[in-house]
Amino acid sequence: MDIDKNMKILLIDDFATMRKVIKNLLKQTGYNNISEAEDGLEALKTLKSEKVDFIISDWNMPNMTGFELLKAVRAESAIKGLPFLMVTAEGLQENVVAAVKAGVSNYIVKPFTAEVLNEKIEKIIAKM
């Protein structure tokens, strides 16, 4: 399976340190084309104005949560098919079920390694 390592990833997390950590993990596995947003609202603005190929989002964020962003993305015809990986400290079953019902592509609970992150990305791409 050929994965385009130059695909544009939009990384959304309200903690700047966590964005740095995940960005480093992505770079370890060869993904270097990464944009960032601090919350779902900022991410939605970016998605409406720039071409993005893959979304990686935290759940708990101010202004617009990752869950609200997921629903907004899936409701917007131009971007509804975008792969969406929820990356979050919230591992409760009800949250996972809600995200799946809302159309999340996959879900990782923090903490995770570069290998796990890469595996999840590859699984999502393989299903497309």
Place this chain on the structure above:
Amino acid sequence: MDDRFIDAFSEGTLNVIKTMANISPMPGKPYLKKDGSANGDVSGVIGFTGAVTGSMALSFSEKSILKIVSNMLGEEIQEINGDIKDAVGEITNIISGAARKELELKGFNILAAIPTVVSGKDHSIAHVLGGPSIIIPFEMEAGPFVVDICISRVEQKEK
């Protein structure tokens, strides 16, 4: 405090610090803390609702958190700055999530708020419930940190 809670927070802490910073801290014997002082230089505090009410704090010595975050970011951080405080909040959030996931398997459905961070020598921790708390101490080469838990059970789902 129910041993299941202590175990969940202890295991969650070990797993998170190992995965994120490649450090294996040594847990010590839990003990009771009766005042509001913080056992560290910077603390993350997070509140809980659901099957328990209360809060948890993670209090780090300066050297321990500098080492943890330096490892996480792959760069050396030499003082407590915005990155460090950011990281303390997120680490608190992630350890809370890990412990709550473990407790969910035992029938305790616990929700958490967004963490806050306090810092400075001699800062204090104001737990939601007030009163004494349980300290789980951890030791690593760079220095100590503690998990400080003050919670009360509300209900338990039969499993």
